[in-house]
Amino acid sequence: MALPTALLESLHHVPGYDENGFIRVHESNLNITSVRFNKYKPIAGEQEYLPLKRQVPWNEAGYYLAERPSFTLDPLFHAGAYYVQEAGSMFVAQALQQSGMLDKPLTVLDLCAAPGGKTTLIQNMISEQSVLVANEVIKTRVPVLIENLTKWGADNTIVINNDPSEIGKLQGIFDIIVVDAPCSGSGLFRRDKNAIKEWSPEAVTLCSKRQQRILSDIWPALKPGGLMIYSTCSYSREENENIAKFLEETNHAEILELNNIDKTWGIVESPVGNGTGYRFYPDKVDSEGFFLCCVRKSDTDGHIQYLSEAADKTDKKTEALAKDWLNANTDYQVYQNKEQVFAMPLPTFKLFNVLKKHLNIRKAGFKVGDIAHNKLVPDHALALSEKYTANIDGIELNKKQALQYLSKLNFDFEEDIKDGWYIVKYRHLSLGFVKKIGNRFNNYYPKDWRIRQSID
Numbered sequence: 001m002a003l004p005t006a007l008l009e010s011l012h013h014v015p016g017y018d019e020n021g022f023i024r025v026h027e028s029n030l031n032i033t034s035v036r037f038n039k040y041k042p043i044a045g046e047q048e049y050l051p052l053k054r055q056v057p058w059n060e061a062g063y064y065l066a067e068r069p070s071f072t073l074d075p076l077f078h079a080g081a082y083y084v085q086e087a088g089s090m091f092v093a094q095a096l097q098q099s100g101m102l103d104k105p106l107t108v109l110d111l112c113a114a115p116g117g118k119t120t121l122i123q124n125m126i127s128e129q130s131v132l133v134a135n136e137v138i139k140t141r142v143p144v145l146i147e148n149l150t151k152w153g154a155d156n157t158i159v160i161n162n163d164p165s166e167i168g169k170l171q172g173i174f175d176i177i178v179v180d181a182p183c184s185g186s187g188l189f190r191r192d193k194n195a196i197k198e199w200s201p202e203a204v205t206l207c208s209k210r211q212q213r214i215l216s217d218i219w220p221a222l223k224p225g226g227l228m229i230y231s232t233c234s235y236s237r238e239e240n241e242n243i244a245k246f247l248e249e250t251n252h253a254e255i256l257e258l259n260n261i262d263k264t265w266g267i268v269e270s271p272v273g274n275g276t277g278y279r280f281y282p283d284k285v286d287s288e289g290f291f292l293c294c295v296r297k298s299d300t301d302g303h304i305q306y307l308s309e310a311a312d313k314t315d316k317k318t319e320a321l322a323k324d325w326l327n328a329n330t331d332y333q334v335y336q337n338k339e340q341v342f343a344m345p346l347p348t349f350k351l352f353n354v355l356k357k358h359l360n361i362r363k364a365g366f367k368v369g370d371i372a373h374n375k376l377v378p379d380h381a382l383a384l385s386e387k388y389t390a391n392i393d394g395i396e397l398n399k400k401q402a403l404q405y406l407s408k409l410n411f412d413f414e415e416d417i418k419d420g421w422y423i424v425k426y427r428h429l430s431l432g433f434v435k436k437i438g439n440r441f442n443n444y445y446p447k448d449w450r451i452r453q454s455i456d
């Protein structure tokens with residue numbers, strides 16, 4: 001399908017745009033696949049596990065693959081060992097690394113988070129004492145965000161479902177806000193021909209206005225001196241450099257420049273104000289289209305301190321039940337909501353107590369389980385929170401058994417073991433719970449997440 005003429009014409013004076021190269025690369029239908037590994041779930045023998053081709057130069061956890069395997073039929077994909085992500089999106093890592101803020105405990109907001117690509121990246125980069133709030137305004141997109149964060153084992157995250165204007169009422173609360181804005185999507189044209197059909201100059205104008213509104217709404221929530229990382233998968237100036245200019249003009253934001261961006265990487269530097277925007281064109285770099293820029297909020301804007309609010313007390317009996325399941329060498333706080341029991345690191349718990357008075361919380365930390373008849377029935381999220389599961393017995397499965405488990409089928413297991421709960425694993429990474437009763441295993445894999453395609 002031909003690229004829209006109106007788009008090509010609009011890009012003529014945009015830095016780095018080369019019409020012939022741009023058209024040629026879109027005609028090539030080249031399929032580039034890249035993944036980013038989860039540092040908390042290292043794969044034994046990672047190098048030979050996936051067909052790795054080379055490292056993504058701007059993110060050491062990212063790799064290009066020589067071919068696209070069936071991720072659905074890889075148990076470690078379901079275990080949260082890696083996330084399939086465009087290489088350009090992984091550039092967020094450079095912005096975070098160069099912020100000079102990562103060694104401090106931070107409060108970070110990922111404002112437009114679903115399905116969770118940037119959230120999982122940020123979670124791997126901030127310290128364990130930091131808290132990451134992942135927001136998705138569209139209700140139907142929240143479950144996939146929760147699913148991906150649960151698999152990632154992200155215990156220091158809080159998922160919310162709010163309009164940016166509601167979050168913006170919490171003034172000066174976040175050290176870093178990432179806005180991966182909804183956009184006209186031209187950066188996806190090579191991969192997704194439908195995106196071409198949906199594109200129009202009017203859509204660009206509409207998106208640009210929406211981006212300005214989102215940023216104006218959320219700006220008050222950024223701390224003085226805080227960092228905003230803004231990105232889109234559009235090539236249009238109206239959604240990129242013009243938006244950075246808008247922030248500079250309306251909020252006196254300082255547009256930043258990143259250091260040591262190697263010229264051989266092929267990323268185009270586009271001057272904006274006193275800073276730089278970073279453009280990814282698929283004819284210059286192995287990625288789909290992407291734009292990113294960083295802005296800093298002036299340090300003199302008033303500062304509002306959020307005091308930690310009184311937390312609800314968790315029942316002592318519930319705490320004791322949870323303790324039986326959770327690794328004693330980990331610091332955590334237990335939270336109870338009716339029969340449901342959650343755990344999370346202390347800083348996450350403190351922020352949760354502030355946010356729950358103002359926002360629509362969909363997940364905080366991870367669910368340990370449900371209380372039923374004075375016992376705790378463990379939740380799938382506990383199995384995937386590897387850091388906490390040292391006290392729970394594990395069973396190592398082979399690939400066939402692992403895929404049967406993930407499809408919610410019965411699987412054959414020859415060894416004689418005592419009755420009770422087990423975490424089933426593949427290559428030492430957790431897949432979920434089973435309960436052995438007599439000569440059968442009850443499979444507790446979540447029904448909605450099961451593999452639906454044939455595994456033979």
Ligand SMILES: C[S@@+](CC[C@H](N)C(=O)[O-])C[C@H]1O[C@@H](n2cnc3c(N)ncnc32)[C@H](O)[C@@H]1O
Binds near residue numbers: 111115119141182
């Ligand atoms: C580019 S996608 C985000 C992709 C995600 N950051 C990732 O890396 O996986 C943009 C997101 O913004 C959300 N969105 C749409 N309208 C919005 C609005 N008015 N305010 C905030 N977010 C919005 C969309 O639902 C979508 O999930």
